[in-house]
Amino acid sequence: MDYNWNWGVLLQDEYLSWLISGVGWTFSVALAAWIIALIIGVLVGVGRTLPFRPLALICTCYVELFRNIPLLVQLFLWYFVLPEVVPESIGRWMKRDMPNPEYITAVVGLGCYTASRVAEQVRAGINSISVGLASAAYANGFSIAQTYRYILLPISFRLIVPPMTSEFLTIFKNSSLALTIGLLELTAQSQQIAEYTFQGFEAFTAATLIYVVIALCATVVAQYLEKRTMIPGFIGKA
Amino acid sequence: MSSFDFGVISENIPFLWQGLKLSLWLTVLSVIGGIAIGTILALMRLSGMRSVALFAAGYVNLIRSIPLILVIFWFFFLVPLVIGRPIGSFYSALIAFVMFEAAYYSEIIRAGIQSVKKGQIHAGQATGLNYWQVQFYIVLPQAFRNMIPILVTQGIILFQDTSLVFVVSLRDFMTVSSIIARTEGRLAEMYVFAAFIYFVICFSGSLVVRNLQKAQGT
Numbered sequence: 348m349d350y351n352w353n354w355g356v357l358l359q360d361e362y363l364s365w366l367i368s369g370v371g372w373t374f375s376v377a378l379a380a381w382i383i384a385l386i387i388g389v390l391v392g393v394g395r396t397l398p399f400r401p402l403a404l405i406c407t408c409y410v411e412l413f414r415n416i417p418l419l420v421q422l423f424l425w426y427f428v429l430p431e432v433v434p435e436s437i438g439r440w441m442k443r444d445m446p447n448p449e450y451i452t453a454v455v456g457l458g459c460y461t462a463s464r465v466a467e468q469v470r471a472g473i474n475s476i477s478v479g480l481a482s483a484a485y486a487n488g489f490s491i492a493q494t495y496r497y498i499l500l501p502i503s504f505r506l507i508v509p510p511m512t513s514e515f516l517t518i519f520k521n522s523s524l525a526l527t528i529g530l531l532e533l534t535a536q537s538q539q540i541a542e543y544t545f546q547g548f549e550a551f552t553a554a555t556l557i558y559v560v561i562a563l564c565a566t567v568v569a570q571y572l573e574k575r576t577m578i579p580g581f582i583g584k585a
Numbered sequence: 586m587s588s589f590d591f592g593v594i595s596e597n598i599p600f601l602w603q604g605l606k607l608s609l610w611l612t613v614l615s616v617i618g619g620i621a622i623g624t625i626l627a628l629m630r631l632s633g634m635r636s637v638a639l640f641a642a643g644y645v646n647l648i649r650s651i652p653l654i655l656v657i658f659w660f661f662f663l664v665p666l667v668i669g670r671p672i673g674s675f676y677s678a679l680i681a682f683v684m685f686e687a688a689y690y691s692e693i694i695r696a697g698i699q700s701v702k703k704g705q706i707h708a709g710q711a712t713g714l715n716y717w718q719v720q721f722y723i724v725l726p727q728a729f730r731n732m733i734p735i736l737v738t739q740g741i742i743l744f745q746d747t748s749l750v751f752v753v754s755l756r757d758f759m760t761v762s763s764i765i766a767r768t769e770g771r772l773a774e775m776y777v778f779a780a781f782i783y784f785v786i787c788f789s790g791s792l793v794v795r796n797l798q799k800a801q802g803t
Contacts, residue, residue, distance in 0.1 A: 350666060415787035417745035419759060420780045427772040516650070523652035527751065534655045547662040555651050555659075562650030 356546045357553050366553060369536030376453050376522040376532060381515065383458025388465025393495065395466065396473045406466070413463035418456070418524055425456040426528045453525035461518050468510045472503030505576040512569035519561055533557060593771045594778050604761030605782070611679060611757065612744045618683035619743070620736065623690025628720065630695055641691070648688035654752055656685045661753055674755045686743055693735050697728035734797045741790040745783065758782070 356362055394406035413421070426448075430438040445451060476499060484494040526535035537554035541547035594601070629641035648656065660681035665671045701724050709719040729736075748759035756764075759779060766775035 411788060411791075412784070415741075415784045415791065416780045417748040417759070417783055419748045419751060420776065420783055423763070423772075423776045424780060427766075428776050431773045520650075520652040523654045524749070526654065534652055534658070537655070538658055541658070541662065547658075551655065551659050551662065554655055555647075558651045558655070559647065562646075 350548065352548070353544075353546050354549050356540070356544050357549055362540045362544065362550075365531075365536045365540060366533070366557075369531060369533035369554075370557060372450075372525070372530060372532040373519065373522050373534075376450065376457065376525055376530070377519045379454045380457035380461060380522065381518050383454065384461035384465050384514075384518065387459065387462035389469055391462060392466035392469025393473070393500075395470045396499075397491070410463045410466050413460050414467075418460050418521060419527055421460055422452065422456045422524060422528055426452045449525065449528050449530040452528055453522070453530050457518065457521055457525070461514065461521070464514055464517070465511070468507045468514065469503065471510075472507035473499050475506060476502055502578065505578050508573055508576045509569070512565065512572065515569075516562055516565050519565075520558070589774055590771065591774055591778070593765065593769050593774055597765050597769075600761055600765065601758065604756055604758040607675070607755070608744065608747050608757040608759070611675070611682065611747045611750070612740065614679055615682035615686055615743055615747070616736075616740045618679070619686030619690045620694070622683060622687035623694050624725070626687060626691035627694040627698060630691070631698060645688045645691055648685055649692075653685055653746055653749055657681045657749060657753060660684065674750075674753055678750050678753065678755050682743070682747070686739070686746075689739060690736070693732060693739060694728065697732035697735075698724055700731055701727045731801075734794050734801065737790065737794050737797065741787050741794075744790070745787060748783070 357366070391406045391409050395403050395410070397403060430441040432438075433441070441448070480498055480502070481494055484498045489497070522532060523534040525532050526538075531539070533554050537550040540550040540553075544550070626641045626645060629637045630645075632638055657678065661674070661677050664677045664680055705723055705727065706719055709723040714722065747757055750757050751759045751763065754760060762775045762779040766772045769775075
């Protein structure tokens with residue numbers, strides 16, 4: 348193997364600032380998309396378990412549609428195709444005047460995609476609760492809304508904490524796809540440093556370490572959360 | 586919407602088909618390689634030898650915490666450096682996918698192996714089989730039968746993941762679609778078409794998984 352090591356390149360002002368800005372974009376895409384994913388994901392996941400057939404069907408379609416198209420294609424649809432199919436004035440605004448188009452597209456695209464995965468976890472959580480609990484609630488005169496508010500959601504949200512933390516990590520990894528529409532997040536910046544300096548080993552190692560640190564931090568927080576939210580007697584059912 | 590012109594697709598069918606064939610080949614070969622190396626990693630983790638298990642666990646957790654695109658960049662950079670000459674982007678991509686998916690497959694296979702009842706292993710040992718015979722004749726066949734639906738699901742995810750070779754311009758279905766989209770100036774038609782094809786393939790795959798699960802009664 349013929350390679351000139353130069354770890355110092357990572358500490359040069361220019362390249363160090365690229366890395367830091369990359370980390371910043373990775374966090375801002377992942378966290379903003381996570382908020383969208385949680386809101387839509389919970390609504391769709393709950394919708395699929397409700398006893399209204401048309402609503403459940405719409406929610407099922409949402410999940411199947413967003414799960415069966417690669418995220419990369421979805422990002423391109425949001426970025427290149429959506430402005431063409433909406434009314435012309437909105438399309439023109441999206442192409443010309445929308446601030447930070449790459450960032451907004453990445454957040455919306457990643458958020459809607461992850462929402463379908465969150466919805467599946469929420470649905471699985473609700474379905475894993477024994478039917479007796481809901482029946483008992485209805486027998487006591489609870490409405491559907493009350494049954495969800497006081498019985499099903501509090502239990503299922505605590506049951507799905509472990510799979511949700513793995514979704515949270517996945518959204519950080521998937522935020523790297525934003526580079527395909529020109530957002531210079533962490534992976535893109537490391538690739539750019541590799542191209543400018545020919546120090547690929549150092550650049551990719553830096554990015555890898557940062558992702559590993561993010562994963563480790565998330566795992567520690569997750570273990571704490573899992574302990575705090577564990578329901579005695581429900582372990583391992585979700 | 587009125588300006589949609591899907592003629593651009595029928596004119597480019599042979600080129601698109603080439604791309605789709607490359608995507609499917611990459612998927613099939615990566616599934617085979619990923620399961621093979623994934624099985625080895627899983628056996629290493631369950632081997633009871635501390636250093637071997639630690640190495641496998643370290644590899645799996647490292648790969649699982651970084652994005653696939655970064656793994657692709659890593660292997661496109663490393664493979665020519667290690668081998669000493671470029672081997673073409675298809676083989677570089679194939680190696681990247683096999684090494685990446687092996688980490689995910691090994692977790693599935695590990696869970697599958699652990700789902701085989703201990704009594705089966707004890708019975709094998711009692712009849713005088715050695716470690717490898719127990720693994721190959723008793724544990725793995727039962728584990729794989731239980732795992733088939735999840736393995737296929739992971740295969741569908743892998744097929745979607747192959748679209749990421751776009752970042753290294755390898756001409757899979759996605760890259761070919763985007764080349765046509767740009768040269769013909771028909772972005773909307775081509776990306777909607779690409780989405781449709783991916784959806785049809787992946788959704789059919791998930792229906793197959795559902796039938797498999799029903800057949801197994803899980």
